[in-house]
Amino acid sequence: xxxxxxxxxxxxxxxxxxxxxxxxxxxxxxxxxxxxxxxxxxxxxxxxxxxxxxxxxxxxxxxxxxxxxxxxxxxxxxxxxxxxxxxxxxxxxxxxxxxxxxxxxxxxxxxxxxxxxxxxxxxxxxxxxxxxxxxxxxxxxxxxxxxxxxxxxxxxxxxxxxxxxxxxxxxxxxxxxxxxxxxxxxxxxxxxxxxxxxxxxxxxxxxxxxxxxxxxxxxxxxxxxxxxxxxxxxxxxxxxxxxxxxxxxxxxxxxxxxxxxxxxxxxxxxxxxxxxxxxxxxxxxxxxxxxxxxxxxxxxxxxxxxxxxxxxxxxxxxxxxxxxxxxxxxxxxxxxxxxxxxxxx
Amino acid sequence: xxxxxxxxxxxxxxxxxxxxxxxxxxxxxxxxxxxxxxxxxxxxxxxxxxxxxxxxxxxxxxxxxxxxxxxxxxxxxxxxxxxxxxxxxxxxxxxxxxxxxxxxxxxxxxxxxxxxxxxxxxxxxxxxxxxxxxxxxxxxxxxxxxxxxxxxxxxxxxxxxxxxxxxxxxxxxxxxxxxxxxxxxxxxxxxxxxxxxxxxxxxxxxxxxxxxxxxxxxxxxxxxxxxxxxxxxxxxxxxxxxxxxxxxxxxxxxxxxxxxxxxxxxxxxxxx
Numbered sequence: 124x125x126x127x128x129x130x131x132x133x134x135x136x137x138x139x140x141x142x143x144x145x146x147x148x149x150x151x152x153x154x155x156x157x158x159x160x161x162x163x164x165x166x167x168x169x170x171x172x173x174x175x176x177x178x179x180x181x182x183x184x185x186x187x188x189x190x191x192x193x194x195x196x197x198x199x200x201x202x203x204x205x206x207x208x209x210x211x212x213x214x215x216x217x218x219x220x221x222x223x224x225x226x227x228x229x230x231x232x233x234x235x236x237x238x239x240x241x242x243x244x245x246x247x248x249x250x251x252x253x254x255x256x257x258x259x260x261x262x263x264x265x266x267x268x269x270x271x272x273x274x275x276x277x278x279x280x281x282x283x284x285x286x287x288x289x290x291x292x293x294x295x296x297x298x299x300x301x302x303x304x305x306x307x308x309x310x311x312x313x314x315x316x317x318x319x320x321x322x323x324x325x326x327x328x329x330x331x332x333x334x335x336x337x338x339x340x341x342x343x344x345x346x347x348x349x350x351x352x353x354x355x356x357x358x359x360x361x362x363x364x365x366x367x368x369x370x371x372x373x374x375x376x377x378x379x380x381x382x383x384x385x386x387x388x389x390x391x392x393x394x395x396x397x398x399x400x401x402x403x404x405x406x407x408x409x410x411x412x413x414x415x416x417x418x419x420x421x422x423x424x425x426x427x428x429x430x431x432x433x434x435x436x437x438x439x440x441x442x443x444x445x446x447x448x449x450x451x452x453x454x455x456x457x458x459x460x461x462x463x464x465x466x467x468x
Numbered sequence: 469x470x471x472x473x474x475x476x477x478x479x480x481x482x483x484x485x486x487x488x489x490x491x492x493x494x495x496x497x498x499x500x501x502x503x504x505x506x507x508x509x510x511x512x513x514x515x516x517x518x519x520x521x522x523x524x525x526x527x528x529x530x531x532x533x534x535x536x537x538x539x540x541x542x543x544x545x546x547x548x549x550x551x552x553x554x555x556x557x558x559x560x561x562x563x564x565x566x567x568x569x570x571x572x573x574x575x576x577x578x579x580x581x582x583x584x585x586x587x588x589x590x591x592x593x594x595x596x597x598x599x600x601x602x603x604x605x606x607x608x609x610x611x612x613x614x615x616x617x618x619x620x621x622x623x624x625x626x627x628x629x630x631x632x633x634x635x636x637x638x639x640x641x642x643x644x645x646x647x648x649x650x651x652x653x654x655x656x657x658x659x660x661x662x663x664x665x666x667x668x669x670x671x672x673x674x675x676x677x678x679x680x681x682x683x684x685x686x687x688x689x690x691x692x693x694x695x696x697x698x699x700x701x702x703x704x705x706x707x708x709x710x711x712x713x714x715x716x717x718x719x720x721x722x723x724x725x726x727x728x729x730x731x732x733x734x735x736x737x738x739x740x
Contacts, residue, residue: 176643196646203647209640213662223648226658274648 124151127277127310128173133182135168142168143179144334150278150312155304157313159321160331161357166314169331170280173312174203187277201278202271206286208263210255216242216266217251223274241269244303261292268303278310285320297324318358322346330354352467355397362398362438365466367391374463377435379412385463395464400441402460405429411453413438417446497715515716524700524717531697534611535680538618542675543668545619546626550667553627554634565631568624576621580688583617584608587689609691617685622678626671633667634660669732677725697721 128150135143143165150156158166171177172184175196184192191199202223210219218225220241224234242248245265250258255266264284271279281300285293301324304311315321321328322342330337330345330353338350349355352363366376368388374381376396388394408414415433429440431452438454446452499511518524553564571579586592587607594604607613641663645655683698690696695703697717704714 174643174647176646195651196643197649197651201647203644205640205644207638207640209638209644211641211644211659211663213665222645222650222658226649226654270648 124154126150127152127187129183129185129188130169130172131183131185133169133172133179133184135165135172135177135179137168142334143172146182146334146336148329148336148339150310152277152310153308154326155301155311155313155324156327156329157315157321157325158329158331159315159318159358160337161316164331165334166316166331167282170203170282170312170314173278174201174280175199200276201280202274202276203280203282204264204267204271204284206282206284208267208284210263210266210270212256214255215251216247216253216255216258219255219266220270220273222270237273238269241273244272244306245269246299260288261296264288264296268300272303272307276309278312279304281311281313283314283316285315285317293320300324322358330357332357348462349397349464351464352395355395355462355464360400360439360441362400362403362436364396364398364436366394366396366463368394368463372458374461377413377433381412381461382458383461383463384458385461388463388465393466395466397462397464398438398456398460399462400428400439401426402456403438403440404455405431405440405442405444405446406453406455408451408453411455413454415452415454417448417450417452420446420448494715494718497712498719499716500712502710502712515713516720518713519717519720527695527700528697530695531680534614534618534696535676538615538622538679539672539676541615541619542623542626543672546623546671547630547664547668549623550627550630550634553631558635561631561635565628568627571620572624577684577688579621580617580685583613583620583689587613587616608689609694611690613689614686614694614696617689618679618682621682621685622675625674625678629667629670629674630664631667633664637663665736669736673729673732676728680725681721 126149128148130146130148130150133143133146134141142163146165146169148169158169160166168177172179172192175191175194175198179192182192183190186199186201211222214222217238220238221234224237229237238251239248242250245268247262247265247269250262250266255263258266267284268279284300285296288296297320300311300313313321313324322345325342327339328342328345329339332353338345338354340348345354346358349358349361355361355363364376366374368374368385368391369380370390371386371388372383374383374385374394374396413433415431415438418430418432418437421428423441426441426443427445429442429446431438431440431454433454440454496509498515499513501510501512501514519528549568553561553568556564584591588594589604589606589608591608593607597604637660641659642655645659646652650658680696681698683696683702686694686696686699687702701714701717701721704710704717708714
């Protein structure tokens with residue numbers, strides 16, 4: 124895969140507040156990349172710098188190897204789907220989608236043909252003459268995507284595009300966006316604070332917090348092998364336990380030693396251990412290393428969320444098997460369920 | 469809520485007394501001869517026919533021309549100023565808008581008198597010209613003087629509605645336009661101006677209304693010979709004493725303004 128966009132040491136400050144503290148990121152052709160993080164982490168600013176609405180204070184922004192951080196947005200080969208769509212209220216659906224082509228003085232018949240094809244792609248054929256303000260949120264969303272894609276950009280930027288939609292529609296649009304991305308075969312850079320959205324759509328997830336990139340990886344990587352406490356707690360639910368790495372493949376926490384699959388730490392280094400709630404099994408207390416009492420049981424639909432109070436802490440466990448409160452139980456997990464991370468300073 | 473609705477009643481009574489009844493009386497005057505007694509009323513179209521005489525038609529056309537010119541000048545100046553103001557940060561904008569409205573706190577008569585001392589033959593401007601070694605120019609009692617007075621008096625009524633529609637405009641529309649490849653000039657004409665049209669129309673209506681019916685400014689800056697619709701109506705009531713003809717002209721003016729507003733609203737609706 125070829126590198127399309129490269130961010131080198133990008134920083135940005137707004138009113139004495141440093142929003143980006145040195146972002147280094149490579150974005151490849153045809154990839155679905157998600158910038159994931161809580162609000163204020165700098166993900167939207169990163170997107171706006173790529174779009175050209177904000178200029179970085181320092182650092183390089185390369186597009187196909189050429190520095191573009193000073194290039195105005197109307198000269199960049201990227202298009203944006205805005206958070207609130209920003210469809211022009213004085214134009215109808217057709218005119219909104221045709222806006223970019225009309226600016227380029229494209230021939231009328233070509234415009235008509237392309238708009239029709241775009242409407243077909245986003246499933247809104249026959250909506251040409253509709254007033255954009257009369258459309259539902261999901262339909263406006265589709266018009267916004269069509270309006271951006273018709274310019275055949277090399278990169279489509281999406282700023283929390285599903286934020287305003289209800290849960291069911293979000294699911295549908297997630298699926299559809301992924302489908303559209305595969306169909307047009309261009310890079311999508313997607314900004315969201317919703318970890319589920321990020322995991323289910325992306326090829327690459329970039330987890331951000333506090334102006335820094337915390338981890339870059341595939342969805343399975345960031346979920347299964349979080350690099351630090353922030354990533355582990357932000358993506359999915361997890362039990363985070365302080366421990367000591369005795370040597371490669373052996374970690375100790377809560378008075379016991381456990382076999383694991385992690386390597387590359389110093390002997391006796393302080394580390395943090397992640398145990399995903401769904402990876403812990405409830406077993407009988409005899410012979411189990413960790414034991415505790417069931418503190419609470421909450422029905423969550425697909426599974427139960429069970430809190431087990433052990434000697435040092437409460438463990439969260441997700442299981443489909445019911446277990447009554449007050450019972451003494453043992454906890455079991457395999458070596459591959461233990462994820463060891465660097466301790467955050 | 470229902471309880472509060474009752475509070476509108478005094479207002480209704482008030483408008484009936486000071487708006488509706490005088491309007492009916494104006495209509496009555498306009499459609500009758502002078503010298504009627506209460507018992508013997510004779511209806512006639514004579515007053516309206518009289519308005520079609522060239523003397524009066526010329527006054528009307530002159531008023532219309534001057535009104536439209538004032539609107540045009542106010543639009544160009546007002547839009548430019550409103551646009552510049554809207555670029556500042558919000559607190560600065562509030563101060564600037566306050567400055568725009570400051571002249572409105574001063575009596576219009578005084579403001580107009582101030583122009584006399586600036587424009588008159590031995591006024592401020594001519595003093596400046598002679599200091600520079602130039603010939604004095606006679607500016608008072610010309611279209612130019614009336615126009616300058618009207619533009620200065622009415623400009624805030626253009627700036628404020630345009631500024632309102634510009635400042636509440638969502639900045640993401642402008643970003644979306646840039647994003648789709650439009651440069652700043654294209655963005656202005658294809659997005660910003662189009663979205664500010666409601667404000668422009670309000671400003672145009674206000675300024676047109678004010679300038680077509682004003683009589684103080686043409687009287688003071690245009691001199692006694694300078695007659696516009698406002699002056700014509702004033703003279704019919706005050707000096708000539710022909711209330712019937714004066715009422716008829718007022719009604720003609722009101723109808724014209726009404727249609728102008730309706731037409732502009734329609735243009736606005738068709739545009740959106």
